[in-house]
Every structure is written in structure tokens, then in C-alpha cells.
Amino acid sequence: MKNILSIVAKQTKNNQTNAQASVVFVVDKNLKHHFVNEKQLKEFDYKGEGVFFVQETKTLYIGIERxxxxxxxxxxxxxxxxxxxxxxxxxxxxxxxxxxxxxxxILGMYLGVYQFDKYKSNKKEGVLKQIFIVNEGYDKKFKLPEEDLMIRAQIVAQAMSDVRDVVNMIPYEATPEFLAKWSKQIAKTHKLECNILGKKELKKEKMNAFLAVNRASVNDPYLIHLSYKPKKAKTKIVLVGKGLTYDCGGLSLKPSDFMVTMKADKSGGCAVIGILQAVASLKLPIEVHGIVGATENMIGGDAYKPDDVLFSREGKSIEVRNTDAEGRLVLADCLSYAQDLKPDYLVDFATLTGACVVGLGEYTSGIMGYNKDLKDRFETLALQSGELVAQLPFNKHLEKLVESKIADICNVAGSRYGGAITAGIFLGAFIRKEFREKWLHIDIAGPAFVEKDWDVNTYGASAAGVRAGIEFINDIALRG
Known part of the structure; x- marks a missing residue:
């Protein structure tokens, strides 16, 4: 998307703007609008649904509900x-x-440019370079968009496009080290602080759950800590992202069909980095930290095993009964690190469970946590941003399913049902009492990577969580 589309607002009427083509939205199948050639459309039996291009007038009609x-x-x-x-x-x-x-x-138009062709030998360059928004007088109470609104749309679209690019990259290239280098580049460009913890530092931090997941990988793990600290910021938000650059399931090996697309298991971590990029570009008056646990979950002679007991940074012991429930182990240690920053709000984004996709479908993220008002607020703002979300409720009966006979907690539940919620409950066990009302868990497993075009998303990565996260942070910056 970088610098290839210019959107210009012009205070002119339609017939005073020289453009090669026009776009007209047909609202609720109403063909009697003064910019619609009703007679011409009826000749082609267009009734206001879908897309129809009239070559004679070079007008594209698009039907919308409202x-x-x-x-x-x-x-x-x-x-x-x-x-x-x-x-x-x-x-x-x-x-x-x-x-x-x-x-x-405007955001939709910017996102319409996106395509991922990094691995294509024949790359097709688009011809479209400019869009004119003109004041055609649809309704006198509506005015042309202000420049700051258009800039904001461009910033958000750019962050989403960058996140999509990295999530779509193959695991051979997009390793934990790559994510660390990308983060350093983002930090340099947008004047963020960047602290990278390697294996030695992770051991010093006693992140044994995180390190266990990485043990069989030839690629070292990294904890990425990005910080945006504007002057006089009164509120601190800490975001945590799951950055599994590849997940084969470990010794609890995934079936081959389920292994495909696991390059997208880094979507939560990439979303966090993209949010920090946008927040810095928007210059929001709020302190924001991004914590990403970047690693692979692989097999090998040194792989961690079902039946192992791990000792987390937070001090809780974890019985491992399935090595494919690895993201929650990485997040447990990252959430512990994040709480040391004393956040006013703590939000994690993760492609955590297939169960969330089963429960909510491919297009909807799950919201979990202990604070009903905070969940409601995030839900409202996420929907406002254009992301589909729904709340999933914790309850005391499901909490019992992650109990362990030999450790403080088990990394998988004793039942196949409610898997997205029990994974959230597992994470909740590592949230200290003083932060329980400040924490949200967002499971983006459904919309993060879908193998078909949908809404404003192309095949592959969608940058799920980026729009919702920016909207949430912006609202806190405005209202506290």
C-alpha cells in the first residue's frame, strides 16, 4: 500500500471534477437517485445488488444495504x-x-489496494493512483472529510498492511529473530523505545514456560518490548501478543492439514507491533507498551513433553498434557513480565484456540476477562472499528477443568468443550489480583488468517486486532 494511492477531497461538484471514472453507491436498491441512470440500468436488469460497471458512462455502481x-x-x-x-x-x-x-x-479504499505478491514471479502493478472525493450534494448537512481524518485512515491502513505482510511471510523467513529486527526497525522509524530479551535474559527472568516451548527449535526465542512514552501521559496500557512464528504442535504433533497456515500463529504479536506503530504515528497522549513472545514450537530430541511440569515466571507450576497448547505457556510468562510494568489496562491478543473458531466462526474474535464493564467497552469500540467480536463468559465450573493433580494448573482442560474459555481461564490464573479487573484476553484465532477474501480482507492475514486495539487506546486517551 505504501505511497501508491492518493485520496484527495475536493470542494467541487461531480461534473466539475475531471476523472476517468465514477463510483456511485446504490442504497437499499434505490435506483431513483439523481446520480443513477435508472433507465440504463434497467436495460441491463441491474436491480441495485452487487457491482455493475456501465462502460458508456464509465460509472461503477455498487449496491449497499444502507x-x-x-x-x-x-x-x-x-x-x-x-x-x-x-x-x-x-x-x-x-x-x-x-x-x-x-x-x-476512506479506510476501506486504502485497504482495497492491498495484495501480497512477495513470492510471485510475475508481479502485476496496479494502474490506479488517485481517488477524488467530491462534494456532490447528496445531503447538504454532510461535508468533505477533514485532512486529519484522512491521515488517520492512512496511518491505520498502513499499520494493517505492514502487519499483513509479516503474518503472510513464510516461517523460513519470518523467524523470531526477524520479528525482533522488524521491531527494531519500527522503533527507529517511529521513535519508540525497543528492548529485546534473548535466551540468556529469558533464563535470568525465569521464563521457563516460554523457554520450554522453544527448546526444540533451532531458532532462538526473543521477548520484544516496544514502548511509546509521550510527555505528560497519565494512563499506561500494556499490550501482550503471542508471536509463534511457527507451530507444528510439538510432540503432540498437528495433523498435516492443520499445520498449514501455522505461519499465522504470530498474528497476535504482529498486531501488537502494528498497534504501537499506529499509536506513535497518531501521537496519542497515552503511554503504551507492547510485549511480544516470539518463538517456534517444534519437535526434536530436546522438545518439551506431555507429562512435564514447568515452573513459570509467576511462580506457578504447570502440568503439560498437550504440547500443542503452547501459546498459553508463552503468554503466561509474557503476562507476568507485563504486570511488572504496573499497567492501568492490560490486553493480550493471541491466535490461541481452534475452539474459538468453532464457537464464533472464522470472522469473529472472542473477548474474555473478569471485568464486565471493560469487556463491554472493548466490544463496543471493536465493533465500531469494523472488527467482529463477541464476549465469552468465564464460570467457576470451567475453572475446575484446568486443575492439576500434580501441579498448580494444567495447560489443557479435562474436557473438549469450552476450550477457548478454559484457555482464557488458564491465562487468568497468571493475572495478579490487582490487575484482574484491568485485563482482557482477545482470542483472534478465527479472523487472523482466512483462506478466502472477506469484507475488507484478502486471502490470508487480516491484521485482526489492529483496528480494535487502536480504537480502544484512542478512546482511553480521549475519555480515560
């Missing part, structure tokens, strides 16, 4: 996807809705 953020975001993305590989360098589009709607539309 004028709201979700519909406009997806429609903006669809418009750019349609034109980007054709021989049009620009198109024009009118003002639709208020600032929230226009922000969504």
Missing part, C-alpha cells in the same frame, strides 16, 4: 479492488454520511 460505517468500508474496498487492475488511473466518488462513515469509506 449508509453506515460497515457498508461503506466494504463498498470502498470493493470499488478500489474493481479498478486497481484496470487501465484507470483515477476515479471520483461523492460524500456519503458523516465523519464516521467517511472515515470508514
Amino acid at each position: 449508509i453506515d460505517s460497515d457498508c461503506l468500508r466494504e463498498a470502498g474496498c470493493a470499488a478500489v479492488r474493481y479498478f486497481k487492475n484496470l487501465h484507470y488511473e483515477n476515479f471520483k466518488i461523492g460524500v456519503y454520511g458523516d465523519d464516521k462513515c467517511m472515515y470508514a469509506l
Whole structure:
């Protein structure tokens, strides 16, 4: 996406803007709008659904249900996807809705440019370079978007695109060391503090659960700590991300079909890095830390085993009954480290469980934690950002399922049911009493990587968690 699309707001009418093509949204199948050639569309039996391009007038019609953020975001993305590989360098589009709607539309258009072709031998460069937003007079109460709104959309889209690129990268390239180097680059570019803990430092920190997961890998583990510290910040947020650059399941080996796409097990960690990048670019007046546990979960003679007992940084012992439940072991130690920073809010993002995908589907992230008001707040803001989320409730009966006979806790539940929740409960066991009401766990296993186009996402990585995280932090910066 980098610097290849320019979106310009012009205080002119439609017929005063010279563009090679136009985009018109048909709202709720209403073909009687003054920018719709009803007679012409009826000749082709277009009834206001889907996408239809009239070559004579060079007008792309896109049917949407209503004028709201979700519909406009997806429609903006669809418009750019349609034109980007054709021989049009620009198109024009009118003002639709208020600032929230226009922000969504612009973000969708920026995201429509995204494609991942790093490993393609024949790369196709898009021709589309510019979009004009013109004040066509759809509704006099609506105005052109302000420049800061457009800049914000570009910053968020850039962070999402960067995260998608890294999540889509193959595990041979995107190793824990690569994530550490990428983080250093982000820190240098955006003036963040960056502290990288290697194996020696992890041992000193007594991160034995984290280190056990890494033991059979030829690639060393790293804890990445990014910090954004503006002057006079009154609130501190700490984000924690699961950065499993590859997960074969360890000795509890995954079936081959389930091993494919496990390069995406680093999505939570990458999302955290992307959020820090955006927060710094937006210059939000709030202190934000990002903690990423970067490692692989592999097999070998030194692999940790089912039946092992691990001693975590927090002091709790963990019985291992399945080495494929490894992300929670890494997060347990990373959450312990994060709590030492004394956060006002603590949020982790992780592709933690297939059970979350079973329960909520491919497109929805699960929200868990102990504070109902905080969960409600995150849910509202995530939905507002365009990400689909739903709350999953803890309860005392499920807590009993992670009890161990020989250790403080077991890394898998004694039942196959409610697996996403019991994984969240496992993490909750490592949250100290003073932070329980400040902590949220976001399981992004469903939407992080989907092998088909959906909404504003292409095949592969979606940068799940980035929009929601930015919206949440921005709201805290504004309202506390």
C-alpha cells in the first residue's frame, strides 16, 4: 500500500471534477437517485445488488444495504479492488454520511489496494493512483472529510498492511529473530523505545514456560518490548501478543492439514507491533507498551513433553498434557513480565484456540476477562472499528477443568468443550489480583488468517486486532 494511492477531497461538484471514472453507491436498491441512470440500468436488469460497471458512462455502481460505517468500508474496498487492475488511473466518488462513515469509506479504499505478491514471479502493478472525493450534494448537512481524518485512515491502513505482510511471510523467513529486527526497525522509524530479551535474559527472568516451548527449535526465542512514552501521559496500557512464528504442535504433533497456515500463529504479536506503530504515528497522549513472545514450537530430541511440569515466571507450576497448547505457556510468562510494568489496562491478543473458531466462526474474535464493564467497552469500540467480536463468559465450573493433580494448573482442560474459555481461564490464573479487573484476553484465532477474501480482507492475514486495539487506546486517551 505504501505511497501508491492518493485520496484527495475536493470542494467541487461531480461534473466539475475531471476523472476517468465514477463510483456511485446504490442504497437499499434505490435506483431513483439523481446520480443513477435508472433507465440504463434497467436495460441491463441491474436491480441495485452487487457491482455493475456501465462502460458508456464509465460509472461503477455498487449496491449497499444502507449508509453506515460497515457498508461503506466494504463498498470502498470493493470499488478500489474493481479498478486497481484496470487501465484507470483515477476515479471520483461523492460524500456519503458523516465523519464516521467517511472515515470508514476512506479506510476501506486504502485497504482495497492491498495484495501480497512477495513470492510471485510475475508481479502485476496496479494502474490506479488517485481517488477524488467530491462534494456532490447528496445531503447538504454532510461535508468533505477533514485532512486529519484522512491521515488517520492512512496511518491505520498502513499499520494493517505492514502487519499483513509479516503474518503472510513464510516461517523460513519470518523467524523470531526477524520479528525482533522488524521491531527494531519500527522503533527507529517511529521513535519508540525497543528492548529485546534473548535466551540468556529469558533464563535470568525465569521464563521457563516460554523457554520450554522453544527448546526444540533451532531458532532462538526473543521477548520484544516496544514502548511509546509521550510527555505528560497519565494512563499506561500494556499490550501482550503471542508471536509463534511457527507451530507444528510439538510432540503432540498437528495433523498435516492443520499445520498449514501455522505461519499465522504470530498474528497476535504482529498486531501488537502494528498497534504501537499506529499509536506513535497518531501521537496519542497515552503511554503504551507492547510485549511480544516470539518463538517456534517444534519437535526434536530436546522438545518439551506431555507429562512435564514447568515452573513459570509467576511462580506457578504447570502440568503439560498437550504440547500443542503452547501459546498459553508463552503468554503466561509474557503476562507476568507485563504486570511488572504496573499497567492501568492490560490486553493480550493471541491466535490461541481452534475452539474459538468453532464457537464464533472464522470472522469473529472472542473477548474474555473478569471485568464486565471493560469487556463491554472493548466490544463496543471493536465493533465500531469494523472488527467482529463477541464476549465469552468465564464460570467457576470451567475453572475446575484446568486443575492439576500434580501441579498448580494444567495447560489443557479435562474436557473438549469450552476450550477457548478454559484457555482464557488458564491465562487468568497468571493475572495478579490487582490487575484482574484491568485485563482482557482477545482470542483472534478465527479472523487472523482466512483462506478466502472477506469484507475488507484478502486471502490470508487480516491484521485482526489492529483496528480494535487502536480504537480502544484512542478512546482511553480521549475519555480515560
